[in-house]
Structure formats: C-alpha cells, structure tokens
Amino acid sequence: MEVNGDMIDEISMRSEPQVYLEIIKLCEKNYYSNASRIIVVTEGIKKAIIKNYCIPEEKIEVIGNGVNTDIFRPLNNTSNLKKKYGFDEKNVVIFVGILVEWQGLKYLVEAAPAVLEEKPDTVYLIIGDGPLKNEIVQKVKDLRIHEKFIFTGFVSHEEVPLYINASDVCVVPKIPLKSGYSPLKLYEYMACGKAVIASDVRGFEILEQAKAGILVEPQNSQKLSEAILKVLEDEALKREMGKRGYKEALMHHSWKSVAQKTEDLFIDVLQEKHGS
Known part of the structure; x- marks a missing residue:
C-alpha cells in the first residue's frame, strides 16, 4: 500500500x-x-x-x-505561450497545483500588492483548478489586482512544463501539515531549472540544502513578497538557483x-x- x-x-x-x-x-x-x-x-x-x-x-x-526528468526539463519554446497570455516582457510568478486549503494561495494573493508596487510589470499565473478557485478569484478582485492574475484552469500534465518554463519564479506557499510534505511540485519546478520560493515546512529542506531557492515563514505574506522581489530583482541569483535546482533534481530525485x-x-x- x-x-x-x-x-x-x-x-x-x-x-x-x-x-x-x-x-x-x-x-x-x-x-x-x-x-x-x-x-x-x-x-x-x-x-x-x-x-x-x-x-x-x-x-x-x-x-x-x-520527478519525470524526461518531461520536466528546461525548454526554450515558450514564445507562443507568452504571446497567448500577453506576458512577453513581464515578470511571471507561477503556481501549479490543485486549489485547496493547504496550498496557501491566500498568502500568495495577499503578498501580490507589495510585489506589484515595486514590480508593476509582474503577472501571476495560477495553473490548476479546485474547490477554492472561486474564493481565490474573488480575493484577487477584492484587492483590485485581478488584471495581474491569470487563472488557466486545468492544464494537462504534459503541458505543465511549458508553463513552468515561461515563468521567472515558482512558488509553493504551503500551510504546515503535521505529516509534512514530499515535494513533488518542488522537484518539478527545480527540474525545469527555475528558482523556487516555498514555505519553510517539513520536507522542503532540500531547497536550501541545494541552494535552489528561498524558504520563507509559512502563512506570512510579507516574507513571501520580500522573497519574490529578491529573486525578481537579481537576475544572476535567479539563474544560479535554477541551475542548482536542475542539477539536484536530475541527479537525486x-x-x-x-x-x-x-x-x-x-x-x-x-x-x-x-x-x-
């Protein structure tokens, strides 16, 4: 079992x-x-x-x-996808997963205004569906940042790597669980060579060990926004994190x-x- x-x-x-x-x-x-x-x-x-x-x-x-490293890997053919959603010249923050309570999307949305104040050319790409979708969409509207969020709904597993590769920063803002997490989505982001920002929860230690991203205090929107800005503002840091994550995922996960x-x-x- x-x-x-x-x-x-x-x-x-x-x-x-x-x-x-x-x-x-x-x-x-x-x-x-x-x-x-x-x-x-x-x-x-x-x-x-x-x-x-x-x-x-x-x-x-x-x-x-x-992670399936044959499917999740660095890709260059993202130009059509970027044109489709209109973020050719913008910073893209992405979340991929089912929209449920423990994903912590509430805190990603609450962190967005501070990021947009410093980086108004940023867009948020939310890939997936789930029971909390309407609530999250409404929260985005209430904060008047709906023009900066794109909700794609369900995307096939084979297409997800293309979306990840079209992004600049990948986020995993999980709420702590007693049982901890096994970082499936974390590995997929890393295998695509992307910098990752995740909650500092049990099971995600590999992110800092591999120096492939930043761990932040869970359920803390301010810390999350600060981490996103740190990566968006430092191209060299973003690139190095992506390289380290790719190597770690390929060799060990x-x-x-x-x-x-x-x-x-x-x-x-x-x-x-x-x-x-």
Whole structure:
C-alpha cells in the first residue's frame, strides 16, 4: 500500500462531520492492518500511522516523491505561450497545483500588492483548478489586482512544463501539515531549472540544502513578497538557483531512482512471503 498524505490531517482543515472522520479512521485502520508493507512519502506520515493505528514501524518504508526528468526539463519554446497570455516582457510568478486549503494561495494573493508596487510589470499565473478557485478569484478582485492574475484552469500534465518554463519564479506557499510534505511540485519546478520560493515546512529542506531557492515563514505574506522581489530583482541569483535546482533534481530525485527503491521493496516483500 502507498500513502501520499495524512487524510485526517488534511480534512481537519475543513468543517466535516465527526462521523465522517471516524469512518475514514476505520477504513485506514483496516487498510494498514492488512497491507504486507506500507510505503509513505514522508517521515511525518510514517509517525502518524504508527501513533494513530499502532502499526509496527518495520512495516512502513519511507520513499519520497520524484520527478519525470524526461518531461520536466528546461525548454526554450515558450514564445507562443507568452504571446497567448500577453506576458512577453513581464515578470511571471507561477503556481501549479490543485486549489485547496493547504496550498496557501491566500498568502500568495495577499503578498501580490507589495510585489506589484515595486514590480508593476509582474503577472501571476495560477495553473490548476479546485474547490477554492472561486474564493481565490474573488480575493484577487477584492484587492483590485485581478488584471495581474491569470487563472488557466486545468492544464494537462504534459503541458505543465511549458508553463513552468515561461515563468521567472515558482512558488509553493504551503500551510504546515503535521505529516509534512514530499515535494513533488518542488522537484518539478527545480527540474525545469527555475528558482523556487516555498514555505519553510517539513520536507522542503532540500531547497536550501541545494541552494535552489528561498524558504520563507509559512502563512506570512510579507516574507513571501520580500522573497519574490529578491529573486525578481537579481537576475544572476535567479539563474544560479535554477541551475542548482536542475542539477539536484536530475541527479537525486528522478522517478527512475524512486522506482528502483520501490522495486527493491517489492522484491523484499515477495521473498518474505515465499520464504526465499
């Protein structure tokens, strides 16, 4: 079994009936108990499963997410996309992902006015859809910065690298989760050779370790705007961060390396099951 998130942790951000949470807990207890082995993407998820469901630690293996470096890579053919959205000569800040609570888009929107005051030629490209889209769109309108935001809606996975490559700065303004994060989107940005600004949450340490971007205090719009401006104002810094991120993603975080770890675990489980 593979677990990509702590569902109870995520759902607790919404107003769901208690009975709904109890049903989820019963289902998860059943799944975890009957699995031969459990793969989780963060150490935090592993700790939560052990604590909440009394699952033996040796039954759980941490194998983080990765990136398809054949698809997500530096590209130069972005001119048509830039013309389509009219940001040929502008700074582009991009977010890619499902529009839900823990993505922290509220803080990206609240950070925008300070950035636009210093860099009025900046546009925000929001790629994706989700239950919070209407709320985020309304917040942008309330702040009277709707002309600086482009909401594309759903974009196919194969097209996403083109959008990322058309940007200057990529953002991951996550809200902290107890289970932490496995930086799937972070790796995709890095593999495209882009400077990244992300929340300083558990699981994103690699960004500073690789010197591929800036970590900022979560849920702090001011710190987020300061980081975005720092990168936009320093072309050399932006370029160096992108180069380091690309190298790190290519060498250590491809799906090929993740697949090898997963295959090794499958072999171990089969050998245990058949006693050979």
